[in-house]
Amino acid sequence: MLEINKRSNLLEEARYKYSLQDVDEPNLNRDIFSYDEVPKVVFNHRRVPMNMPEDIWITDTSFRDGQQSMAPYTAEQIAHLYGLLSKLGGPYGLIKQSEFFVYTEKDREAIEKCREMDLKFPEITCWIRANKEDFKLVKELGIKETGILVSCSDYHIFKKMGKTRSQAVEFYLETIKDAFDAGVIPRCHLEDITRADFYGFVVPFVNEIQKVSEEAGVAIKIRACDTMGYGVPYSGAALPRSVGGIIYGLQHYSGVPSECLEWHGHNDFYKGVANAASAWLYGASAVNCSMLGIGERTGNVPLEAMVMEYASLRGSFDGMDPTVITEIARYFRDEIGYDVPANTPFVGENFNVTRAGIHADGLMKDEEIYNIFDTKKILGRNPGVSVSKTSGAAGIAYWINEHYGLSVEDSLTKDSPVVVMMKDWVDQMYADGRNTVMSSKELDAEYKRIKELLASQTIE
Numbered sequence: 001m002l003e004i005n006k007r008s009n010l011l012e013e014a015r016y017k018y019s020l021q022d023v024d025e026p027n028l029n030r031d032i033f034s035y036d037e038v039p040k041v042v043f044n045h046r047r048v049p050m051n052m053p054e055d056i057w058i059t060d061t062s063f064r065d066g067q068q069s070m071a072p073y074t075a076e077q078i079a080h081l082y083g084l085l086s087k088l089g090g091p092y093g094l095i096k097q098s099e100f101f102v103y104t105e106k107d108r109e110a111i112e113k114c115r116e117m118d119l120k121f122p123e124i125t126c127w128i129r130a131n132k133e134d135f136k137l138v139k140e141l142g143i144k145e146t147g148i149l150v151s152c153s154d155y156h157i158f159k160k161m162g163k164t165r166s167q168a169v170e171f172y173l174e175t176i177k178d179a180f181d182a183g184v185i186p187r188c189h190l191e192d193i194t195r196a197d198f199y200g201f202v203v204p205f206v207n208e209i210q211k212v213s214e215e216a217g218v219a220i221k222i223r224a225c226d227t228m229g230y231g232v233p234y235s236g237a238a239l240p241r242s243v244g245g246i247i248y249g250l251q252h253y254s255g256v257p258s259e260c261l262e263w264h265g266h267n268d269f270y271k272g273v274a275n276a277a278s279a280w281l282y283g284a285s286a287v288n289c290s291m292l293g294i295g296e297r298t299g300n301v302p303l304e305a306m307v308m309e310y311a312s313l314r315g316s317f318d319g320m321d322p323t324v325i326t327e328i329a330r331y332f333r334d335e336i337g338y339d340v341p342a343n344t345p346f347v348g349e350n351f352n353v354t355r356a357g358i359h360a361d362g363l364m365k366d367e368e369i370y371n372i373f374d375t376k377k378i379l380g381r382n383p384g385v386s387v388s389k390t391s392g393a394a395g396i397a398y399w400i401n402e403h404y405g406l407s408v409e410d411s412l413t414k415d416s417p418v419v420v421m422m423k424d425w426v427d428q429m430y431a432d433g434r435n436t437v438m439s440s441k442e443l444d445a446e447y448k449r450i451k452e453l454l455a456s457q458t459i460e
Contacts, residue, residue, distance in 0.1 A: 007051070007251065017207065018253060021200035022166045026154030029240065033195060039230055044238040048248035051283040052313070053258035058306050059288045060085055060098040061264070063110070064127045064147075065300055066290035067101065070338070075106055077336060079113035081291065084328050086119040088307065090319030093121030095303070096286065099147060102126045102137055111141065125187070130175040135182035145185040147223065148175060152202050153192035153240075169205050173212060180216050187221040189264070194230035198239045198249060206254040221260045222250060223288065226275060229268030229298065233278035243275045247282040262286035267298040276301045277309045291328055292340060292347060304328070304346050323380040346379065353384040354395075387438040389430040393423045400447060403440065421450045 005012045032040050062085075063078055073081070082098060089095030101107045111124060127147040128134040138146045150172045151157060157168045172188075179186040188209060196202050206222060213220040224246055231243045239245045243263070250256045263279030263286070265272045276287040293302030304325040311317045329347035332338040342350040352375045371383040384402055385395045393414035400419065401411040412419050425446055426438065 008049075016253070018199050018203045020165060020169060020204040021197065022164055023154075023197075023200070026158035027197050027200070028154060029195060032241070033230075039241075041232050041234065041241060042238040043234070043236050045236045046238070046245070047235050048244050048282065050244075050281045051248070051251070051258075052281050053283060053285045055259070056280050056285050056287075056310065056314075057094050057096045058089070058303060058310070059096055059262060059286050060122055060290065060303060061288050061300060062098070062290040062294065062303070064099045064101055065296060066294045069294060069296050069299070072106070073110075073336065075110040075113050078110040079117065080331065080335075081328065082114045082122070083117055083119070084324055084331065085122055085291075086117075088321055088324035088328070089121050090317070090321055092319045094310070094318060094320050095122050097125050097145075098122040099125045099127050102128065102134075102141060102143070108141065111143075127189075130172075130178075132178050132182065135179050135184050138184050139182050143184070145187055145221075146179070147187045147189050148179065149191055150175075150188045150205075151191040152205065153195040154197065154201075155195055156192055157201075165201050169208060172205070173208055176209065176212055176220070180212075180218070185218055185220070187223060187262075189223045189225050191225045192227045193224045193246060194226045194228065194241050196240055198246065199253075203249055203253045206250060206256060210255055219257075219260050221262055221286075222254075222256050223262040223264050224250065224279070224284070226263070226265040229266040229271065231265060231275040232271060233274045243278040244282040247279055247284050251283050258283050258285045260285075262288055264288040265301050266295065267293065267301070272299070272301040273305045273309065276306055277313070280309075280313065292332060292338070292344070294338075308346065322378050326380045350386070351375075352381060353386055387426060387443055388436075389426070389434075391426070393419050396422050396426065399443065403444070417454060418447065418450050421454075422446060425450075 002011055002013060004010070032042060062081065063073070067073060085095050085098060100111055102111070114124060124143060125145045125147065126138060126143050128138060130148045135146075151161065151168075157163055157165055161168060163171065176186050176188070190196070190202065193202060209220055209222070230241050231246075232241045233243050235244070237245070239249070247261060247263070250261060251258070261284040263276055263284050265275045272293070276289070279287055287301060287306055289303035289306050290300040291303050293299040293305070307317070307320055307322055307325065310320070325346055329340055333340055340347055340349070342348045345351055352371055354370055367383050375381045375383055382402055385391060385398045387395055387399050397412045397414045397416065397419045400406070406412065429438070
C-alpha cells in the first residue's frame, strides 16, 4: 500500500507497524556493551534524512537533574536562576520549560517563589515517581505537565524492575492513564534509550503511547533519554546508539511529531552537545539541558552551549539574550559558591583569555585574530590575557590596556617604558623560580609602583 508521507510530502510505502518482541532473556547488546571494554560504535551505513523542525527550542532540567549532583539550591537561589532563564530565553520563550522536584517543602517553596514572578516562560513542569499519590500532588500544585520514568532498555526492565517487556508496557500504560485520571499531562521519559531494543521494544511501546494520546485527545511528549551518554551523532551509525536513527524512527514508525520530541543527553563520552544538536537536525524540536552542564556524573548538555548552537544553526539568537549567560556564571560562582572550571567554554574564567605573548600581540593588533567572536558584544566579556613567563611585552601591554580600560589614544605598546620595566620584573620573578600565573593584584601593585617611579623621575 502506498500513501503520501505528510512530513516529506513524498509517496512512500505504508509504514510498517512494529510489534513488541517479548523475549525471555534480556538483550544486553553484549557485542557493543561488553562492560570490560569501551563501548563500540557500530555502523550499518543506513543513513536517515536530516529533518530540522520549523521551530526548535530548549528545555531546562537544572532544578531536577542538575540538583542531583551538587548541594541543593535554596528556594531563593532557584527563583533567581529561574528569572535569569526567562531573561535568557527572550520574548519568544525559547527556553520553553523548566522542571522541578516537588517532594520537599523547599521544592514547593521554590515553585511558589517562581510563580510569584508571573513569568510566561519557562513553563514550570516537574518530574515524579509513577504512582497515583504523586499525580495528586502535582494536580494540587496546579502543575499541568509532569515527567514520568518509562525505562526502555532491558538493563532496566529485566535487571532493575524485574519485569518482562510486556509487563513493563502494561505497567507504563496504566501509569499514563492514572496521570490522565488525575488531570495531569504525562511526559514520557524513555530512560536508557541508547541501550534499548529500538524496534523490538521502543517503537511498539511508543505506538501504544500514541494510541492513548489519541484517545485522550492530548499530545504526549516523548523524551528520548541518553542516560549513559552512549549516543553518537555519526551518519551511518547503527542503532541503538545512533541519535539520528532514534529521532527518525520515533517520527517515521511511531508518528511522533517534532513538537512532541525531546532529547535528553549526558556527556559521559564528550558527545553531549553534538548529540543534542543532531537531535535538532534530525527532527526533535526540543533539547533538554542544564545550566553550566551540571548534572549526574559528567553532567547534562550545557544550556549555554545549546543557546550558541541555536544561533549557529538558525543564524540568529531570535530574541535570546546571551549576555545573561555571563550573569548566570557569575551567580553560580559568587552566590552559590560553585567552582566553574576555568577552561569551560563561554563561562570559564579563561574562556577568552590567552597566555601566549604572540597571541597577545595579535589581540593588540586585531582581537578577531585570536578571539572566537565579539565576546564583549555577545557575552558581555572582553577578551583578556594572563601574564606569565610566556606573555612577553605584548601580553603585559594588553593586560594593562584591558585592565585599566585605556582608550585607543592612551593605550600602551610593548615598547612603552612602563611595559618594558614590568616585563623585566616579570622575567626576574620567573628566573627566581616562580611557576604560577601572575595575579591581577600583584600586577596592579607593580604597575602603580612603576608609574610612580617614572613620574618622580620626570619631575626630577
